Amino acid sequence: MTNPDSSRLWQCLPLPELQRQLDSCDEGLTTAEAGRRLTMYGSNALPQPRPPGFTRLFLRQFISPLIYVLLAAMLVSLIVGKLADATFIGLILLLNALIGGLQEYHAHRSALALRNLMVSRARVLRDGQIEEIPTSQLVPGDLVLLASGDRVPADLRLFDATGLEIDESVLTGESLPVRKDSGALCEADTPVAERLNQCFAGSLVAAGRASGLVIATGLHTEMGKLSLSLETAEEVKPPLFQRIERFSKKLTIGLLITVALLASLELARDTPPLVIFMTAVALAVSAIPEGLPMALTVVLSIGTRRMVKRHVIVRNLVAVESLGSCTVIGADKTGTLTQNQLTAREVATCDGDRFRIDGTSQPPAADPVTTSSEAVARIIRVAALCNEAELHTLENGDCHSSGDAVDQALLLMAYRSGQTRQQLLAVHPLLAQIHYEPVLGFAATLHADGERRLVCVKGALEKLLPMCARMATARGDTALDRERALATMHELAETGARVLAMAEGSWSDDQKFSAENFAAHLSDLCLLGLVAMVDPMRPEAAAAVRACRQAGIRVCMLTGDHPRTALSIARELGLTDGDEGAVTGGELAQAEKAGAEAVDALTAKTRVYARVSPEQKLTIVQSLQRQGQFVAVTGDGVNDAPALLSAHVGVAMGQRGTEVAKESADLLLTDDNFASVVSGVEEGRIAYQNIRKVIFFLISTGAAEVVLFVLSTALGLPLPLTPVQLLWLNLVTNSVQSIGLALEPGEGDEMQRPPRPPKESLFNPLMLRRVITSGLVMGVLGFTCFYVLLQQGLAVEAARNSLLLLMVLFENVQVFNSRSETHSIFQQLFFSNPILLLGTLAAQGIHILAMYSPLMQEVLGVTPVSAAHWSTLLGVALLQLLAMEVLLRVSQRYTAPA
Known part of the structure; x- marks a missing residue:
């Protein structure tokens, strides 16, 4: 076989020469030959852009204004000789980049896995039978079948076409569909947009049916050539992310103003500029939820993976x-x-005779149903002839069918009556066909029948009645009784069945025949009867x-x-x-x-x-x-x-x-399956809840730190926490816990709640009340603890040590307050989210280790505390839990219906 080349003039070749050069035939390729060509020419797919490597994603984490501020702080620390502070900031930056890089790397891999699940398929003729295969397995010479709504899987030279219109706007920019002609021959210099006998990969079948020989695959297609000259467009951020980013920017501006005011007050009090700078940087980074976009991606990615498990x-x-x-x-x-497994259950003639059919989706090869009524025999003949499905008997006696579900059910009905479409076509060869389209509401075929031509029509009774003048009865064909026919249909429809009407007619030789004028002669037909089909729920x-x-x-x-x-x-x-x-x-x-x-x-x-x-x-x-x-x-x-x-x-x-x-x-x-849509709704509601949980946790803990510093600065107290302590607090409390909240399972009542208003903001009144309350409680209690300790004569370093431990305890309590907006913490299953539980214990454990580690004692300025002191601080932290429980009860009472 000549090596196919998309630059060859396939549009100029007559069909016999085209088949010869492609070494193809009317029966399609054999499976063995298709496999050999797939090895020779490769997959019919455009190269997917490679996901960015981990190194690139790791370095990209440093591209952020907040990170620039931290880098500046690290450099200043190095310049002034604070090696411990500089080292600690550097470790934080590296850890943040590592976590962010790993998460993005995993997200890209997950997206690639999801793309692999969405496999496009094409119908081809292989070994003389119609098969449905992944489009990636198409090879030059394959005979592909197209129908309305299909995406053209490769560049094709049309072999046969009926009413074919192709939307080529993706390739040519032309908005109107192009009417194709399989019999046309084009000149050598015919532009792509004017090649009427070709279809191109990526274009859409707007109407009609066709078959065509594959002449180019993959990068050799016109679309493949075009893709080589295009750069990958940047992905547009979804509206949810854009809203979050807008909020983050407003929050950043507000916090920077607050930090600037605090810095001005400290500067007026002769606080060393280096301390002010480091503290301002640390406070800004600690209060601003810079991890929010990543946390949202985690929530939605987890929701995506959960949805895949639910189809x-x-x-x-x-x-x-x-x-x-x-x-x-x-x-x-x-x-x-x-279930989309239609089964013919009953056949009825228009005069009231009914015949029950033992229709199944896999009928046995033996014991066919006999047909005692001539009218029913004619109905079954039309059902089999006016049909586009395929039915094959397997070696074990079962049947395998493919094609439209209605046509499959009709073929199975005919099979059980002892007739097959192949046998009937041998007696009544197909001459012309009108394919079923939703707009038409019917399908029709024209067959040879001795000296005459047999017309077979199926479709909705309303569509067929205007075409009919007679109807079949047990006494023979009589004048059409429209009311009787409609009444019979209504009786069948009352049972929940899908009712399809069958009609036939004849076309004498003295009428000039052509495929084009076939539709115009659908008149004076005989309405044979109705087939009732059920699709099990x-x-x-x-x-x-x-x-x-x-x-x-x-x-x-x-x-x-x-x-x-x-x-x-x-x-x-x-x-x-x-x-x-x-x-x-x-x-x-x-x-x-x-x-x-x-x-x-x-x-x-x-x-x-x-x-x-x-x-x-x-x-x-x-x-x-x-x-x-x-x-x-x-x-x-x-x-x-x-x-x-x-x-x-x-x-x-x-x-x-x-x-x-x-x-x-x-x-x-x-x-x-509709149940999968409902499962998706539930997972979507869980994802939205988890987004709110993560946002509440990050914003409320940041707000508490701001309240703490504002109160301390306003009352002239020393800075409550050092820059390194703030960075440590941010690292310990805002990393593992956020991921744990993103993994929260459903609360169990997602599908008992009404939908949220489409225009509702993330920061609705409930969220604002919770953020303000928790931020004030943690901030005020933290400040009070710091103030009391100083009043008792403790050194500033010792007071900061206790305050840092208290803030860690506060935020570990707060993460459990974040698990639900409407349920008490005492109503939640404590072990339902082991990742959150282990993460919180790990965060607390890391801080305990730091208190006993000589290196971290020097870097953080922390020391161990007594069991009694620990218990006191834990009691203060639990007041935050009490405050949120009180708020929950008040909110429930306030919003409860009268």
Whole structure:
């Protein structure tokens, strides 16, 4: 085989010559040949940017204004001969860089692992059978099948195309889809944007179906060439991080002003400038939560990993928190609330005859169902011929099917009646086809049938009735009774079944035939009957809906099914009661014509939407958003992309979702299960709670240190803590504990609380009350202790030693106060977070070791204290716990409903 080269003129070659040069055939490549070519040409993937190495991440930790201030302090200490202080500051900087670098390194590796979970797949013809493989395994010469909503996986020369339109804006910038023609031949100098017989990797199938031969993969594709000339764009920070950074900047400015005022007062008191400088630096760094961005990343990264275990892949990190804030979830029915394993349960003719079918997803190879009714036999023939699924019998007698779920169910039904699509096609070869599209609502095929042509149509009864003039009965074909047909459909739909109508007709030879005018002749057909299909409810779906109701979240079901079917399923799920009706796509369209207010009135309380098109999801989402709702929506098709992008949180189906839907979403469900969405909501709420816990802990402890210094300076006392002691305090209390809080499990009642208001600030009144109270209590008690010790005649160094120990005890108590905003510390499981417990014990233990270490005694100015003194300080620290418990009781009483 000639070595494929993307620079060759594939667009100029006739199809037979193209197949010869690619050494391919109508049956596709063999598995062995595909493997050989994969080894020869490599993976069909663009090189992923390598994650930054640890050294680079380590050095990046020093790029911060706060770090610059610390470096300056270290240099000044060296210049004036304070080697111990300089060494200690240097160790702190190294430890901070090490922790930050390791965390970022782990975050990059986690992101890479998540990317590997999101594998794109393509349908190819291998060994004469359709297979679904990872796009990375495509090789030149592969015959790829495309359908509406697919992302083109490689550069293709079209082999066959029906109504194919490709959105090539990602490559050419042209916003309108391009109509492709597999039979066209292009000149050698035809630009990429005008090659009508080619499709290019990365473009999107906007409409139609096609097959094409792979002519280039990986870096040899047009997209691959383009990627070599592009630099990786910087990632935009999510809104949550931007809000936190804005808060941090305001806090920094306020603290710097405070520090400047304190420094001015100390300078007026003739305090040595070096001491003032070192203290100001230490206080600023200690009070400012410089570790907050990293702590937030830890919280969201942990939430991401937890979500993966619950079948949710996070594409946008901040979506972990956003999902927990949703007030409305718009969920697809098929495959999300149900198992997406449709089974044909019953066949009914329009005159009332019904035939129960023992339909299963894996029928045995023997004992087929016999068909006694001629009308039913005709229904089954249409169901098998007007079909795009594949059904293969395995050696053990089971069946393997692939393709659309409805088509699979119909093929299985035909198989159990003793007919296969292959057998029927041998008698009635396929001549033309209209593929099913949601906008059409039906599919049709044209087959040879002796001297005439057989027309087979399936779809919604409302779509087929205008095409029919007769209907099949036990007495033969009679004039169409529309009311009888609709009544039969309603009876079947009442049971919760999905009802599909079947019709057939003939096309005589005297009518001029062409594939293009096939659709225009879909008239004068005979309505054969109806097939009722059921999609079993997911066992956990009803419980998940109940959990949402308890959490104050309204669940809306969106389906293309008949309203009666939709309401039957909604009642089974507990979504609605017997009095509530469904809003149909037609009613929604009428409301749109009347204006936004009419739409909003329709969607204000609706929980069930039936016969809605994918495009109408966007209308529903925008209406709910206008009403102040925070909306999460699920989707799987290309037409769902606008709704997924417009929703606050877009959730795509990882199994059956199209590539464009996955790329438009913030989250992917690996099991396409609604219960996983609910699990994601719970994890999102836990993540948000943990963010608040970390912020409260960091801000309140910093506020206490500021209060302590303000009081000491205002009353003319010596500086309560030295710069090195402040840095030690910051290191001991604000590192391990923050990570421990980020690992907090749920409190158990996340799904019993109402959603938080979408516009609520992180620093709501509850947070402010807690920060102010705890900061004042710790700061005032710390100052009082320092003052009393000085009044008792202790030296400043001894008073600082006791105060430093007290502050360590304060903040180790405070970390347990941070575990919940609404529950008493005595209601929490003490051992539910061993990392937090061990981290707190380690922080206390490190300080104890420092008190007995000669080196640290010299550096920190600390000494051991007696057991009685220790007990006294611990008693003072526990007053902080008492203060927060009192605040909790007052808050609960104040906010309790009358």
